[in-house]
Amino acid sequence: MLQNKFSIYQYECGTDEAGRGCLAGPVTAAAVLLPDDFKLSILNDSKQLSEKMREQIRPVIENNALCFSVSHISHTIIDEINILNASIKAMQESIAKLKPTPNYIIVDGNRFKTINNIPFSTIIKGDSKFMSIAAASVLAKTYRDEYMNQIHEEYPMYNWKKNKGYPTEEHREAIRKYGVCKYHRMSFRLLPEQLKLDI
Template identity: 45%
Template sequence: MRKISSEKLEQELARLERMKEYERKYEGYSIVCGIDEAGRGPLAGPVVAAAAVLPKDATILWLNDSKKLSEKRREELFQEIQEKAVTYGVGVVSPAVIDEINILQATYEAMRQAVSALSSEPDILLNDAVIIPGIDEKKQVKIIKGDAKSVSIAAASILAKVTRDRMMGEYDKLYPEYGFAQHKGYGTKAHMDAIREFGVCPIHRRSFLTKMDLK
């Protein structure tokens, strides 16, 4: 663990305590599960969702919305979350299925997969901004910007983001001309230029590219 002053430690513990607002609200439930996704917006690669159940007394320093963390910090937290979680699950839906059923439905499917992968059935689901079809709505709580407001959702966001980033790193080895390791499939100028030069590859979401100006 990195060295931290007592003052910064106090500040960090206070921040984490604020992020346990929803976990405290539903502390009467035995298994409180956070759910989030990564990869709804990119032009290539899968959408990945994760579900995470943390111990009620867990303290994971620097736990936060994955988008607010450096890659190095995410990797460190990814390992710690896996080690400390009561249970966690990950769901992955391919670009081909995204093209077939659309990104929103694919995201829901990835979330259902993640929940199904848990070793214990959750009593309550804390979701980042969605209600998942196919799961009892009475068990779901929709929290806008939940990955910055709930430690459980933040943990899920890190699991989903790191899993997807690692997958895009592997795809980069298969299709090095596109630079997937750098932009993770998002529509950067470098990515768009590569598509114009090399065309699409098997992990591109063709439904996302139909409206793009590739001339």
């Protein structure tokens, strides 16, 4: 069972992102503020859950959270400021939309820049240790998957409905065959053998 709280602060939010390693689409972050007595035994890091389980858990999180927020940072911003800064920006934007405002932040990973001088802790594998980070992980993943399913309709040849923009062999084969589209991250190594992509 995951832990409810890391700090002694009343309003501690957890935050996490999804889509950092993708070749296309946004990086998406969520921030979640859960009540102290929140319990959900099957909640875990979203990568440990099936797509079906994530979809079942999402409304439970949304209906029981004190508040939650999700933010997408586009591929164009990722190319401008790099994926690490874009991931942090997505988390900061999600936190900024929370009401009540959190007075402590716990972050999955080891890098973060505070927002509004709110104290924070970075926690390696935090999404498999704390409820609020795991909840944020599930929301970030499900909202990003929804986004990729939508843009799949525009560019079905990349099969984003299945690979969600990750660098699968199928996705890379489609890039070789059809070239890139407006949603691809041009700052990423889209093909293993590329030095640069001719566009």
